[in-house]
Amino acid sequence: MADIPDRRRFLSICTTALIAGMSGLILTPVVAFVIGPLRRKAGNAAAESDFADAGVIESIPKGTWTLRPIEIVRQDGWVKTSQSRSVWVFVKSAESNGIKVLSPICPHLGCPVPWDAAASQFRCPCHGGVFGPDGARISGPPPRGLDPLEYEVRGKNLWVRWQDFEIGVAQRIVVQV
Amino acid sequence: MGARVTTTNAIAGGGSLKSDVMIQNANQLEKSGPAPAAGFFGSRTGWRELKEHVLLEPVLGGSRWAAAFGSLLLFNFILQVITGILLVTCYAPSVGTAWQSVKYIQTEAPLGWLVRGIHHWGSSTMVVLLLLHMTQVFIWGAYKRPRELTWMTGVLLLAATLGLAFTGYLLPWDERAYWASKVGIGIVSTIPLIGEKLRLLLQGGPDMGNLTLTRFFALHGFVLPGAIIGLVVVHLYLFRLHGVTTAWWRSKEDLLKDRQPFWPNQIFKDAIVALALLLILVGWTYSHPAPLGAMADPSKAYQARPEWYFMFLFRLLRFFHGPYEVLGTFVLPSLFFCILFFWPFLDRGTALDPRRRPKAMTIFGISVLSLVGLTIYAIATDVRMIEPAAAVASAPPRKAPAAPLQKLDVANLYTANCMACHAVDGTGNALRVAFPTIPNFTDPIWQKTRTDKDFILRIQDGKPPLMPAFKDKLSAEQIQALADYTRAFAVKQPAAH
16 A cells, blocks of 8 residues: 555656657657758868859959859759859959959858949948958958959859858858858 | 545555546546536536636736737737738748749739738737837836746747747848848857857758758748747736736725726727737738849849848947957847846846836836837938949840740849849839939839830830840840830739739
């Protein structure tokens, strides 16, 4: 008779443990599914496909910054799509030397940054970051200058390698695709 | 009573569990046997007792208009749920379909403009009502013992609502949705240590795309509404447990004298206020259709702006430079949220009268003033800089679709060829400063002075120096469709249905 409360307590401990175990059993794959994007192995991003045609160099205005559209191919979930991006290109002279290419993504929080020709500066319209004509940070919240992008001259065309960089940090860290 | 004694005896006497259960059942039967007048459903569901408990409970001090905020919020939330479910029936969350399906809802689905408009503007009223509700609770001292947990679930409801606002903003996948969410996700990524991982989790990958839309959709349509429903149940349970916080200026005798049942006295007032909100929302939606910008294009420059209720935070971020950025993006907002959440334990005085709580009221006043002030200041001083005239080389022209032109294809044509100058709404406002001759398609007088033939010729041959000719770029069918599309700007969207 005295053992009934004990037995009931034992049973309630067992039931609690059973339910806890069951919850764990359900939650483990739930969590694993949700954090899937973290466990995905970074692909070999350095591949050739990351370089995109930014147009004939001759057609790019000289001595000023020009926004050039490029098309990159990305695996976007269940489809491989062609996506548009744009890059800031500076070609010094017709001899196609002195080329500079910058990502338009502000390293502060990711807004697209326009070139203010009158002030000869890049000025972010979101939080007021200001960058010099070489992309270096002048003032405002951004922790670093605009990110330079690799490029190659192939024949008459300029090819640019699109990359995303982690924002909000002083170091330039490539986001692995 | 006798049955209970028997139960005890049964256990003491070592009776089996089986008989124990049987006696328990008999006990229940005896205690709550069906009342003679309960009727078919009454005896099976006990709804009379429920009604008695939930609806007829007397409210101390009688019904009040000021007590309607909570019910009004619940009503607003239910409106959001109903319109949300309707939107889901037409919405397809993927990069290739999200904008198109929202455009379809807005322009073609019967009453789509109304459903989407109420959902869109309803999110703003939800935030406003939440802040008013919290203001009232604060002034009344309604967070004080024993109502601390009611307040805390309320703060969690605020967080979930702001989460809904943030995740819902992305779903139309127009330009402002894309860039505002990119900045929002950027803010998340500045959280120390786990920020970058959180960004990946939210985005579902290294870049914003299909998986970002499906994840935000899951959060917006399932996770956060589910959390809100759960929290509302707890919030309401706690509210009913402790009752309405009585006004500090009324005596106990006065309050007891004035008791009125919740139904119908308070609910009548709640319903009137709810009707007012509904009428305001419908009226506002009729005169201000929910905005839908051009489809998101990561290659186009855009001045990202959040919804107005996040503008104070947006503005705040300008003040924190370089390594101090995290102060504005993470430390201050989470500190503010923590103080708000634990406020009932920080302010433990028992006085309800605001005049006897000078410290709390000062902190409250400063917070409200700075929040409202910063919001007004941020919106008032936000002069979107005019786009510098950087030549954007145009992408190769799209091939003409083989199938008969659908409305959506025309919208895409307009977006690709006309929108840069004439703006998504056809007003041409953005460029009028630079090019004063740009027409306003929404102006009925301008429309009346042009024939259909004029439209087609103008699109075909252009008008130097600014308007380019499209006869080499577009088919005759496409030009005709664009002419019709341009005509339609003069018709106000809601009135079109």
